[in-house]
Structures are given as structure tokens and as C-alpha cells.
Amino acid sequence: MVYALDLDVRPGSGLGVFELGASLWNVLDLLRRLQHSFPQVDVKYDVESGAITPLVLYIRPHLELLFSGKTQRLHTIVLRKLRIAAGEPPVTLRYKDVILSSPEDVLKRVFVSRTFGPTYPSGDDLRSDLRYPGLWFSFVEDGVADPLKAVEDPRMQEVKRVIISQKVREGEERDALGEPIECAVMKGDIIRAVAKVHEGVALYFYPSDTPPLHIKLGETTTQDLTLDLGTPNRVHYQDDVRMTEIHGSTRVGENSESSYFYNYFQHGIDFMLSPAHVVVKIILHTNVPGSPLFQRYKRCNWEIEGKPEDDEDDTPPCKRFYERFETISHFLSPREPPPSMLLDRTDDEEALTLPNATSHLYGYDGVVLEVSESSQVLAVMLF
Template sequence: MSLFTAQVREGQALGFLVLGASLHDILTRLKAEPQRFPKLDIVYETSTPVTEPIVLNLPVNGIRLRFDGPEQRLRLVEVVDFTKNRITYMDKDVFRPTATPTVGSAPTESPSGPMFKHIYKNLMGPAFPGEYIEPEPEDATGMGIYIMSYPGIAFSFPLHSSAYSTGKDVVALLSSSAGCSATSMAIFNGESWPEARKDLYTQTLAPVKASFAKSKEPVPEEVSLVKIYGQGKLEFVRPHSNSAFWLQLGESTPQELVAELGPPDAIYRKNDQRMSIHKNRSASGTNPRPDMNDFRQDDSTDTDQSSSHTATDDSEDEDDDGEVAGNVAGECFYNYFYHGFDILLATPTDPSQCPPSKSGSTPASFDPTADASSKLVAAKLLIHGNVPGSYPFNRHRRCRWEIEYLNHPGQDSIDSETPFSEVESHLHEEWKSIWKNSGEAKSRQRGMVLNRDWGISPGSSCELLGGWEESAGGKRTGGIDSMKGLGNTTLFGFPGLVFEVLQNGTVSGLTVF
């Protein structure tokens, strides 16, 4: 195994581990080098995986990475074992293991990290007084931690509680022969560690477009949020752009998608029709009220086929003669792995109905008499949650969303982090007027179970949902490829929306049509 070698950029990065990069981007890079990073361990809160921080451990490399839950942005880089890597700062070694003692010399204990004097004198220079963290009451060793902090970087040194007192010359103490070597190093965004940790997981970080993405050409700015207004109207919000991109399902063209979002990372041809048994089962022309089955159309549920490719895969149909992004023939998905969503291109259809609370708004336009036989438009949007522990984890970057027509002043937003039970309650209240009574509403909104764990077979859900059994990086003991899925998921449909919900109540994916 080759040693992990990286340059420290205080407040910014450790090599390619850049603060603000997405969990998907980092994992994609790490999985591309299995010999260098043979083990990847993810730690997350199973009950609330999209609100609590996510920790990615690289035990063989002595590195620990911390991401926030909602955006999955890298917030903190920690070196927890200096002997398993080679870290440099301004082209100087942060730590170099002591040479093996010669025969006959007295054995000495080699330091396992950089000494205080080396950091103070050779690397960083003087620092403001640090912070001392007292040992836990049950800790018999009495060893606390002294944190020497600089802007964007900090080092931790073991220090006995009996040796520390306020006002004592800690610099002289730690630089003496009695001083211990640093046990860890942290890279963060902030002036000092005590200040940075107050809002470590909530501060605004500029999104980082990974340099290891499939496309080497400049790409449009990453979409940070999708706002859903109903009737197929969507707003794509970019964090550092004054103008949002508006997408109207049933109207927006492939050329508009490419112009605003860049070329897709892959193109997947839609060819599985086994969910069509659920189409057109409502009474035709006799009941204007929507049926749950209307929301479970084949291309609302089998669209996860679009996720069967990794960021480096090419669709088998992507190289058809004369076909380029923005000029496609036949229904297909535009896969935007690094944006966090897929878009189905199909012939124009009627938009979903207007939310009752917005009944006074201008309806979406659609001319059923227009010749659309050869015209493809954006028909559906699949937003991926990239939930740790879910079956499609790390196929896409996490993309956040808000149901704008449910958001009211003084109330919390209904968004991608809201438990589905709460989302469902608000949607029931919004759409209750379209059902005759609560019994009909309950009947229409019963869930449809999807099995994510069946193996390869001609009739399995895995094949229907895009071949999740195909592993992009191979099995690794303890790594993310050996993570078990959370079992069956359930589909719940409302007008214009289909939710895929995990057993813990977290929304794993949302289809808008």
C-alpha cells in the first residue's frame, strides 16, 4: 500500500480533501484508489441520517473526515495517526518518524507525532494561548488535552492535569523534554478552533466542484436546492448565483437543460415497462378525483435505473450515431450524478394539477393539439437523497429540496430533512379537498413496497430498479461497498410527487412530475 502523501492548506484542505467538497465527490475519489485507501468506514446516526453529522474514517491512512448531515459537505479533516501518512506544510514535513536506533544505543521511545517545538519553531510560529480540556472524571491517567490553535488548523497535545494551570507558561512546558508529541491535527474553516466549533456544521461553505469529476470542461455552478411549486414548476437555486434556473416539466427542452446544467454525466435509455401494470387502472372519464395508481406510473418508479451507472460509466446507448447531449432520439434519462438528480426526457404531457392553496395562480400551459410526436421535453425530475445505509448510497450527490407550496410564514419549511410522517401530514391537509372523505384519502395514499435486497433474477426488483447489484468498486471489508441496505422501501404518491421512504421515515428519493 502506498503512503498517503498530502500538503496542508490551513483552513482549506489536506491534499484533495477540500473543505466544502461533497461526501459523494470524496467517496468517488477514494474508491478510485482501492490500493491506497483499502478501507472506508462510515459512521452515522441510523434514526436521523440526514440531520446528524456523518463521519468517514480511513483507519489504514490515519485520517478522519466529518460531514454535516443535510448538505453532506466536508466540514473537518483530522489526522489521527501521523505514522500512517506523510503530511507536509510549506514543503516541510509535519512529522518524520525517528530513524531506527543503532546497535548498542539505549532504546528510546519514538514520538508518534510532531513535537510542540517543531510546530512552534519550524512550521507555524507563535500562537495565541491555547485551550486546555480537562480529563474525564473517570480517567485514571489524569491526562487532558492542550489544543494549540492557529487560523484554520489546530494540534492536540496530551498534558497531565497536575502540570497545567491558568497563567502557566505552557509553551515552555510543552517544548521541554517532558513534553509529549501531538496526537492529532485538525483542518477547519475559522480563525481558531474554539470559534470554529460553535458553528462547524452550519456555517456557509462554498461548494467545491471536484477536480476528479468525469467532465474536464468547466461546468455550471452546482445546484444546492430545488424548490417545488406544483404543476411541474421547479426552481433550481445556486448558492452563489443571482439568477435561478426555472424548469417547467412538459416544456423545458434538452437544449435548455444542457445550457443551464451542463451536459449529463450519462444518458440512460428507458426500456423497462414492468410497472405499466399500475397505469390506467382508474375509471376513465367518470371520476375526476386522482387515483394513487396514477402517481405510480412506470417511469415514476423505474427511474432509478438511471442510477445504475457510476460517475465513470457510459450508457450503452450514449454513443449512438448522431446523438449528443441536447439532441436525443427516444425517451431517456439525463443522469446528473454531481448535481444529485436525473431528468426524464419524454413527449409532452399534461402537467400535474395545481395545489388547492394556489388555485388562483396561472396554470401551466400545454397544447394537446400540438404536434409533439418528435419533440422531447423534461417530463420528470428524480431528486436523490444519498442517504447513508440506503441501497443507492453514493450513486449521486445529495440534492436538497423544498415543497414551496407547503411553506407558510412562521412555520418550518417542508424539505428534504423533514421526516416523511410530517411531510405526509402537510400534504394530506393540502390535498384533502380532492377526496370525498378521509377514508378515500387513506385508501388512495397507501404505500407500495419496493424490495431493495433481492439478488439477481429476471424478475427481481433490483433489475427493475437499475441493477444495484453491480458494484462499482468491489467488496471491501468494513467499507461502504459491504454496507447492508435498510431493507424494503415504500412509495407514497401525491399529485405530482412520488416519495421513496426508508423504514426509519427518511425520504430517500423524490420524483416530481
């Protein structure tokens, strides 16, 4: 069955069910729930540096969603093929109460000007694209014009692509592959997680003026987590002790067989709690495309903070999730990396093939790193 799409365009804000600034984790979760409307989704990313490079969702045949490299947030929406071939889902595009385009209505330059008002073309040619704050109409397919199809009357040019991005102030320039600016859809999400070895983690939330939340190893309780972060998505009782055993020690009073996890997938964090219901381990997930746990957790923008050089140092050194394993390893210990354990999370998934199925676990004093074959740190565990 072919489902029609009815999309409202919101300049600088979004298109249909998609909001600029939304996280990749939330958007893919939304697409799973709307498979009848969006049955074919392809994920394109850089296999070697997926932790830092932009990612694109191709929702065929109409939509391309560009996500930023570091925060994995929706940066740009592209709507293509407003007029499609037989058998493909038709699309209706609206702006407020006005139908811009539909199977019966062809969107042309003259109607764009009537609806949105005058603006300067994006180039010297009168046939060039029309750009409004947060909205861009292109009259060529995929950025390549066909001179054989030139229209004598520029006003009758047919819109081929519609691009929605965040609005910028007059005179301001923004990187087309940069990070989205803070907006309402980010409220309640973690901006960054500052991990301190042997201590815990400080969580900073949107809005950016929200005071940080401190989760302390050996002190924060189950009740504290529930009050501060809400009910976890899942409570999991441990049946794989490899992450526990790699560092070769356990805390006093900790029984790994009766410990359990609070999984906060929407924050990209797991907390391991002792039988006494106190946090004893914290796992921060990077959500690297192509890894076995991709999309189970939202990306946690973590950094490991070192000790300040002196009492007056307000900017202690730190290493961030997107830095290579070798750099983070040297930061944790200047010696050679310790021996690693091999972990294949696809052992029980015979039909699953991934470019980074196998990872290595490296244990340090108070820290365990899970590292992909391409030297990307997939997760960091504090204990």
C-alpha cells in the same frame, strides 16, 4: 503493498487531496479512484436519522473526515497516528516547503511554535493544545491524556492529532457539527432545489448570488437541459414503470416505453423526457446513508414549496428533505397517507445487506415520495 502518504496541510482549507467544503459524493468518488492509497474506508452514520445527522469517514489508520448532516459537506479533517506500527502506511506531513512530520521526524510542540508562530494554548495548562486559525495541534490521543506519559519539558510534547477546519473570524463561534461556510470548492453545485407541484423545480447554485435555474414540467427541453446543466452523466431508457404507474395517470402524448432519463448524478437529479424530448418528470434524491441508492447520487437539498396564504405572502410554506415522511405527507394531503407500493432495490443483489433495503412509494397529486422503513424520504418525484 503498503503505500506511503504524503500530505500537505492547508490551514482552513484542506489536507492532501481533501478540500474542506467538498461534498460526500465527490470525496467517496475520489476515494474509489485512489484505492491503492486509501484501501480501507469505513462509513459511520446514524441508521435512524441518516438524512440529517453528521457522517464520518474513517480512512484507516490515519484519517477521519467529518461531514455535516444536512449538506453532506466536509466540515473537519482529523489526522491521527503520525507515528504508526510496522506494516501500516507511513505518513509525511508538510506545510508549504517544510516537513512537519515523517517516519524520521517526530513533530513536537517546539517545532509547531517555530513553524507557525506563537499562539495561546487552548486551556490554562501549558501542556494543552495549540490552536491556529483553521489548524489545531493536539498532544493527546483521542482527547484523553495519559498522566503516566507526561513530559517534564512541555516543549518536547509529541503531536498526536492534527485537526483542520475552516477559519472563523475573531470573536465568531461556530458549531463543531454545523454546516461549512461557502467556499470555492462548492462552485457550480446546487445549494437547494425548490420543488413546486405541477410546475417544476427552481435550482439555486453556488455562488449564492447566481440567478436560479427554472426547470418546468412540459416546457423544458432536452436541449435546454444540456445548455444549462451540461451533458448528463448517463442517458437511461426506462425499463421499470413502477414509479410511473403508481400515480395512475400519464400525461397526454407520453409513452412510458419510449421515454428516457437524463441522469445528473453530480446534482442528485433525474429528468424523465418524453418522446417529444420535453421534461415530464423530475426526481430529486436525498442520498440517505444505508439506502440502496446511497452514493449513486449527490444529495439534492430539496424542499417542496406550498401555495402562499395570500398575494402578499413572500414566504410560502415548505417542507424539506430532512423532515419525517408523516410531516411531508400531511403537508401534501391532510388525509391519511395513500396506499403504498413496496420497492426492494436489492432484489437482484443477493449478497447485499442494508439496514434500509426496502422502501415504499406513496403517490399524491403531482408527487410521488419514496420512503424508507425509518420514515426518511429517499426521493421525491414531480410529474
